[in-house]
Amino acid sequence: MEQEKQLQIEEAVKTILTAIGEDVDRDGLKETPKRVAKMYAEVFSSVQEKEFTNYKVFPSLNEDDMVLVKDIEFYSMCEHHLLPFFGKAHVAYIPSDHKVLGLSKVARMVEFCAKRPNVQEDLTIQIANLINEKVKTKGVAVSIEAEHMCMAMRGVKARGSVTKTFHYQGVFKEDKDVKNDFLRALD
Ligand SMILES: Nc1nc2c(ncn2[C@@H]2O[C@H](COP(=O)(O)OP(=O)(O)OP(=O)(O)O)[C@@H](O)[C@H]2O)c(=O)[nH]1
């Protein structure tokens, strides 16, 4: 992130701290605006970095068998409260034209989509769209299970509640058996 933008965040953090009644000059808070600016640059990096480029596609014997990368841990920030929501993403696709993605790239795609303010439903769809953008598939399925800090540490205080979201494209949407294979593989 550019220096100027970092300074803007630092000023904003100072304003918030002052507004909640804190003394921004006390020792413990002196470095905080700078740290928060650095943290936002990291956890929101995909807002500026629009294009996902770190992926590789390989030839494979696999023509139409499901590939599922399960339990991909992620951290994101809810766009309503700017508090974390985090959990696991499960991403499956069915290759087309004997082409498969490098497995780590699936996890990298989840991370990329997570690094912006978001709602869980949209994150689920963005991951599926990104897979389809980078490799030709017969279908993609994404499920996310996550806990939202905005529901746990404030407001309704529904601690431990888990939100599950699902999104299907292609054969996962059209064929119930394929969708059920995916759901069974998540158990
Ligand atoms: N659908 C969806 N809602 C979310 C997500 N993250 C947070 N929310 C919800 O966003 C809503 C915002 O509601 P508001 O009434 O505008 O805000 P609020 O007064 O802080 O709401 P409470 O959390 O109920 O106290 C809340 O119901 C949150 O639970 C998400 O990923 N998906």
Ligand SMILES: [Zn+2]
């Ligand atoms: Zn929230």
